[in-house]
Amino acid sequence: MARPTDEQRREMLVDMVTARVQSQRIFNLQRQGRVGTMAPVDGHEATIVGAAHALDTDHDWVLPQYREPIALRRYGPEMLEHVMLYNIGHPAGGHIPAPIRVLPYQISLATQIPHAVGLAWGLTLQDDPGVVLVFFGDGSSSEGDFYEAGNLAGVLGAPVIFLCVNNQWAISTPVHLQTAAESFAAKAAAFGFPGIQIDGNDVDAVYDAVQTARTRALAGKGPTLIEAVVYRLGPHTTADDPTRYVPAEDLEAARRSDPIKRLRTELETAGLWDDDVQAEVEEAALAALDAALEKARSTPLAPDAMLDHCYTTDTQRLARQRAGLLAEAGPGGSAR
Ligand SMILES: Cc1ncc(C[n+]2csc(CCOP(=O)(O)OP(=O)(O)O)c2C)c(N)n1
Numbered sequence: 001m002a003r004p005t006d007e008q009r010r011e012m013l014v015d016m017v018t019a020r021v022q023s024q025r026i027f028n029l030q031r032q033g034r035v036g037t038m039a040p041v042d043g044h045e046a047t048i049v050g051a052a053h054a055l056d057t058d059h060d061w062v063l064p065q066y067r068e069p070i071a072l073r074r075y076g077p078e079m080l081e082h083v084m085l086y087n088i089g090h091p092a093g094g095h096i097p098a099p100i101r102v103l104p105y106q107i108s109l110a111t112q113i114p115h116a117v118g119l120a121w122g123l124t125l126q127d128d129p130g131v132v133l134v135f136f137g138d139g140s141s142s143e144g145d146f147y148e149a150g151n152l153a154g155v156l157g158a159p160v161i162f163l164c165v166n167n168q169w170a171i172s173t174p175v176h177l178q179t180a181a182e183s184f185a186a187k188a189a190a191f192g193f194p195g196i197q198i199d200g201n202d203v204d205a206v207y208d209a210v211q212t213a214r215t216r217a218l219a220g221k222g223p224t225l226i227e228a229v230v231y232r233l234g235p236h237t238t239a240d241d242p243t244r245y246v247p248a249e250d251l252e253a254a255r256r257s258d259p260i261k262r263l264r265t266e267l268e269t270a271g272l273w274d275d276d277v278q279a280e281v282e283e284a285a286l287a288a289l290d291a292a293l294e295k296a297r298s299t300p301l302a303p304d305a306m307l308d309h310c311y312t313t314d315t316q317r318l319a320r321q322r323a324g325l326l327a328e329a330g331p332g333g334s335a336r
């Protein structure tokens with residue numbers, strides 16, 4: 001079993017606390033009308049952070065859905081800038097500059113999964129020593145893209161890790177209405193590669209599962225499907241009222257398994273964490289968030305920015321539209 005060191009576990013808790021505090025602040029900013037709709041991270045931290053810490057940020061790629069980017073701090077401070085640009089609706093939030101190996105937010109369910117397989121197969125063709133980890137939800141697993149991508153990955157033996165975050169809900173659809181399968185992990189049998197179910201609130205279990213899958217992928221043995229079982233502790237998004245459908249007793253039970261409480265208790269017992277550290281981490285997280293929001297708000301917005309990052313070079317139609325937008329804005333024009 002690959003076990004993280006004490007120092008890694010401490011770093012993981014820093015990332016988990018940072019993500020939750022920042023996510024809660026962004027939630028409040030939405031309530032003030034300062035950012036758009038957002039999906040809180042609460043309850044998913046051990047899975048996202050544990051996975052990120054098992055990867056090599058210099059070589060391995062991460063394709064998130066929409067709940068993960070705030071917890072991918074390990075990939076660099078640029079991630080928070082991306083999150084804030086995205087949250088204010090700035091077109092620059094649709095792109096993460098190199099060398100960060102993380103793709104932008106994906107709202108259209110499951111489309112990141114075939115992208116991950118293509119990217120992973122591309123790495124193999126280029127003899128690039130990296131793997132690709134793709135996050136998707138229990139709800140996304142019902143999309144055709146998941147099955148097509150899983151099948152192709154199995155056939156190609158692509159170096160990809162499918163990480164299904166089973167948080168029990170797809171908005172208001174509970175897992176028992178999502179699938180009649182015994183588990184999401186069991187679906188790997190149809191693709192011809194291993195599928196394992198783990199406790200996604202246990203950062204050590206996530207770290208171990210991702211390390212094992214990574215080693216396997218790098219050895220040319222192909223993909224792994226990991227189902228991380230967690231519980232969505234917050235609303236689906238700022239546009240949701242979960243009190244209408246989440247049973248209060250289930251939520252209460254899930255709160256007792258809160259991944260942050262769990263790791264914090266363990267680290268406190270080992271003398272590696274205390275209230276002062278907690279306060280310092282929270283303060284630094286909020287300061288970083290304020291700075292990233294400020295930076296995002298002052299990022300210039302070119303009138304034709306929405307056409308950037310669609311293609312490497314504009315198609316003829318895009319080029320015409322770009323010229324039209326620039327002409328409309330006039331010299332030195334801005335979209336704001
Ligand atoms: C192709 C597509 N269909 C429907 C939606 C609407 N939608 C947005 S989030 C969501 C639920 C997704 O659930 P899950 O994959 O479990 O992720 P979670 O929100 O639980 O993290 C749905 C149905 C969408 N964004 N894209």
Ligand SMILES: [Mg+2]
Nearest residue numbers: 137138169170
């Ligand atoms: Mg879900």
